[in-house]
Amino acid sequence: MSRLVLFPSTAEVDNKGHLLIGGCDTVELAAEFGTPLYIFDEFSLRSRCTEFKQEFTQRYADTAVFYSAKAFINKALAQIIKEEGLGLEVVSGGELSIAHSAGFPMQKVYFHGNNKSAEELRLALEWGVGRIVVDNFQELNLLDELARERGNKPDVLLRLSPGVDPHTHRYIITGNLDSKFGVPMVHGEKALATTLSMPEINLRGLHFHIGSQIAELEPYQQAIEIFLNFAAEMKQKHGFEMEELDVGGGFAVQYDVDTPAPPISAYAQAMASSVINGCQKLGLAQPRLIIEPGRSVVGQAGVVLYTVGVVKDIPSVRRYVSVDGGMADNIRPALYGARHEAVLASKMAEKETEKVTIAGKFCESGDTLIENIMLPPVAAGDVLAVADCGAYCLSLASNYNASLKPAIVLVKEGKARLIRRRETFDDLTRCDLV
Numbered sequence: 456m457s458r459l460v461l462f463p464s465t466a467e468v469d470n471k472g473h474l475l476i477g478g479c480d481t482v483e484l485a486a487e488f489g490t491p492l493y494i495f496d497e498f499s500l501r502s503r504c505t506e507f508k509q510e511f512t513q514r515y516a517d518t519a520v521f522y523s524a525k526a527f528i529n530k531a532l533a534q535i536i537k538e539e540g541l542g543l544e545v546v547s548g549g550e551l552s553i554a555h556s557a558g559f560p561m562q563k564v565y566f567h568g569n570n571k572s573a574e575e576l577r578l579a580l581e582w583g584v585g586r587i588v589v590d591n592f593q594e595l596n597l598l599d600e601l602a603r604e605r606g607n608k609p610d611v612l613l614r615l616s617p618g619v620d621p622h623t624h625r626y627i628i629t630g631n632l633d634s635k636f637g638v639p640m641v642h643g644e645k646a647l648a649t650t651l652s653m654p655e656i657n658l659r660g661l662h663f664h665i666g667s668q669i670a671e672l673e674p675y676q677q678a679i680e681i682f683l684n685f686a687a688e689m690k691q692k693h694g695f696e697m698e699e700l701d702v703g704g705g706f707a708v709q710y711d712v713d714t715p716a717p718p719i720s721a722y723a724q725a726m727a728s729s730v731i732n733g734c735q736k737l738g739l740a741q742p743r744l745i746i747e748p749g750r751s752v753v754g755q756a757g758v759v760l761y762t763v764g765v766v767k768d769i770p771s772v773r774r775y776v777s778v779d780g781g782m783a784d785n786i787r788p789a790l791y792g793a794r795h796e797a798v799l800a801s802k803m804a805e806k807e808t809e810k811v812t813i814a815g816k817f818c819e820s821g822d823t824l825i826e827n828i829m830l831p832p833v834a835a836g837d838v839l840a841v842a843d844c845g846a847y848c849l850s851l852a853s854n855y856n857a858s859l860k861p862a863i864v865l866v867k868e869g870k871a872r873l874i875r876r877r878e879t880f881d882d883l884t885r886c887d888l889v
């Protein structure tokens with residue numbers, strides 16, 4: 456079954472025609488833990504971490520890999536990321552606090568965000584995060600004030616927006632000229648000179664992040680070239696030494712059978728050679744290279760199981776198959792028109808003879824999970840397994856229609872461990888005051 460390539464690498468079909476992930480029968484997981492159920496395959500998660508480290512350091516020894524928490528984070532995942540020796544990229548006091556509560560080493564946390572509050576910056580200073588990635592002039596002045604108040608000298612990177620088009624969905628472009636993220640390149644020199652003039656702030660390098668699900672290598676190479684030229688000019692004019700170049704994340708994941716994502720080695724090769732050649736040409740010392748993959752670490756490691764409920768035929772139009780989740784746990788199709796693929800976990804050996812549309816259960820017509828997918832004949836009670844749900848599903852989840860956020864299990868070698876319990880009705884009113 457060709458769609459299996461979109462599932463974690465441990466996915467297989469047993470002799471009952473059931474989908475197994477991490478050696479666990481997904482139909483049994485659905486029965487034991489209920490649905491919607493998010494499954495993370497531990498082997499895939501750890502292998503991706505290793506692959507990123509190896510592919511980059513082989514080509515550029517001084518590379519540090521920071522997992523981007525916004526793709527998905529909880530305490531168990533933070534633990535795995537820590538064990539794999541990666542750093543963590545966070546964008547809010549909330550993500551910072553999850554890292555802290557999981558005992559993540561704060562020196563290995565980089566704090567991003569386009570509108571950090573004074574409270575968040577204070578927390579970052581108090582907990583001693585490795586870098587604060589400054590996004591704008593206001594933040595720079597605020598940080599200077601707070602650093603002076605506290606008497607510590609934070610290490611910072613400056614986020615500049617290179618004005619590069621990464622050819623991805625417009626909602627997930629971040630490094631173009633018209634962007635709320637970072638200082639536009641035209642103000643780059645002013646931002647850098649201002650930072651260098653602040654004795655309480657230690658400028659260690661520069662950062663860009665141009666977008667997500669970027670399947671081309673050229674936009675990264677263009678951005679690196681722009682940044683190295685800028686660094687060379689700033690070295691000459693202001694004596695700036697770029698110790699670190701943080702090129703963000705954005706590495707693509709394979710969401711459809713016919714469009715494989717570039718391998719990590721291809722990104723590593725393109726980025727490493729751009730930095731090495733550029734530095735050589737410009738007479739710059741090679742900076743430490745920071746990468747911040749999110750989607751590509753967790754995306755394919757995550758699968759969601761739903762139970763089929765109502766099947767509704769609209770003659771000559773379509774057959775709607777409604778499942779017990781939808782936009783509240785995975786808003787990607789509704790938000791970006793993202794396409795996921797799925798299989799019937801209990802009917803893997805059957806022929807796909809029916810074209811159906813998978814609908815969510817939430818009160819929006821836009822809550823359609825997958826339009827026009829071929830599946831074996833579907834009936835109420837079947838378990839649908841949707842691929843590529845590890846990234847930007849749970850992290851964007853809501854309680855829309857007062858739904859309960861799903862449980863999450865981590866699977867490995869035939870064992871499943873609950874790493875987040877399903878919410879209960881009590882959780883829905885936990886913060887209410889009467």
Ligand SMILES: Cc1ncc(COP(=O)(O)O)c(C=O)c1O
Pocket residue numbers: 523525526544567629664666667668703704705706747748749750751
């Ligand atoms: C600063 C920064 N770094 C890293 C990432 C991770 O991107 P991705 O999940 O596409 O790898 C993001 C996501 O938007 C980001 O904003």
